[in-house]
Amino acid sequence: MTRTKAVAWAGGASYLLMVGLLVGGAPRASDTVHGVGALLAVSLLVGVLRRMPLLALALALFGSTAVVVGTPSSLHASLAAGYQGQFLSYLAVDVVLGFIVATRARGASIVAVSVSFTVQLLVIGVFARGDNLTVNGVIALLAMSGSCIAGLLGRERREHAVALRAQEVAEAVTAERLRIARELHDMVAHSIGIIAIQAGVGSRVIQTQPAEAREALRAIEATSREALSGLRRTLVSLRQAERDVTASKQSPLAPAPGLADLERLAATTTDAGVRVEVHRSGKQRPLPADIDLSAYRIVQEALTNVVRHAGTGSCRVAIGYGDEELSVEVVDEGRGATGDGSTHGFGLVGMRERVGLLGGHLSTGPRPEGGFRVAARLPLPAPVAVPVEAR
Structure with a gap:
């Protein structure tokens, strides 16, 4: 368990390091390269996502926002026509968000969706202008909605599987x-x-x-x-699951x-x-x-x-x-x-x-x-x- 936790924290630290390299180490790369790089870097958060999904969401939001805000061309490119590629990094946030909706309680899921929605729209509103604002806002909304729907479907499937297992156990107990x-x-x-x-x-x-x-x-x-x-x-025979070393001392049972x-x-x-x-x-x-x-x-x-x-x-x-x-x-x-x-x-x-x-x-x-x-x-x-x- 300690080793798994150490691997998760190492993944989180590596993710932050990769985001720093993307923002400060490749200033001349295009916006799309920065966005795709941040999207791929989120794979380092798998360990954190399994243990602490909300922390993984916070890290993904921080990293994606840092890529958008820290890209040197953001302030200038936001005024030009076209789609800002650095916003692709928020797709990583949507993936984490879908996992939270599928696996966590409804209250935690609502908070996660609200925070993610607010952060993404604020950043897009600041760094997009004119038609870009509408296009990027719609894309972000559709991506977030798709991840939430996928999470809800995953939750329903898991709950259905749990119900089926419970029914199978009940039927097995009744049959026995x-x-x-x-x-x-x-x-x-x-x-x-x-x-x-x-x-x-x-x-x-x-x-x-x-x-x-x-x-x-x-x-x-x-x-x-x-x-x-x-x-x-x-x-x-009903106690076979509870047999221990003393079973060998018992007298042999007659065959059925x-x-x-x-x-x-x-x-x-x-x-x-x-x-x-x-x-x-x-x-x-x-x-x-x-x-x-x-x-x-x-x-x-x-x-x-x-x-x-x-x-x-x-x-x-x-x-x-x-x-x-x-x-x-x-x-x-x-x-x-x-x-x-x-x-x-x-x-x-x-x-x-x-x-x-x-x-x-x-x-x-x-x-x-x-x-x-x-x-x-x-x-x-x-x-x-x-x-x-x-x-």
Whole structure:
């Protein structure tokens, strides 16, 4: 930071030195040469402009006015016909002015425009006569107006970009909240449903069938541990940005569930009183993590609804590995339900969101022959072709 500040001050000093050379070191040069020289010299103020725009404007005004006033031919040429080239130096002031309008507060911009306008018109009024006064005044006014309009457009563009970034951040936060809500719902709802059913079974048979009660308690313990593991994995993933050296001392987290865990999910559901048949078709292969997790959560939520609402003792899960898509289907022969799933909370809504994010299709609703059907089709990425070297 100190080095940048030193470079900025060095640029400001160099600008003043160049203005002095233009005024006193080249007395025989034409007015246009002096004006263009002052216009080019303002590039030395870039460092000052970035750190202190108002100071840069003051330096540019001082230098440009010095070029106009200090040029030896100014007093004589101002009375002649034609355009005074030394007034070109004020274009540098207009460039600085446009930057101030684009980046500074409106109050500071108004003060800068007022001061610049006053100084330029006073100097032009003193050193221009007759038609030159009108021509140079109009040119100065147009140049200043153009720089202010460019600054305003730059300000609007920057403010629009800031608003877009804020909107993108808000949308990203909302999407992440929905993702966390879906994950927690799909994970916790299934586990709590199984625990509730097993607890009911255990309370009914604890006096007459102690062995069955012990099995129910073991199922409650296993399901609770699984739910706690899932919650811990989710909470730790939310804290990944805040991880420090102590993260290496934590116990390793269990991987996210996927279709490879369907048999374990089916066994848990069977313990809750609903026998699950799992059928797989097609060429089984590793899937992208998001598709694998989403397919598992769809099956999990569908089985949770079967246990809670279907009133049946069995259901069927079919997983089809196609060339271009993965199909997931859960079918039961229970009493059915409404197609929108509004009475079941956010389960089907979460399914639709998951499938929609992956560009797939979800179909849910009662079956004509009875029961309920959940079917999802998730597109799979095209396999990467491995080039074969020619021999």
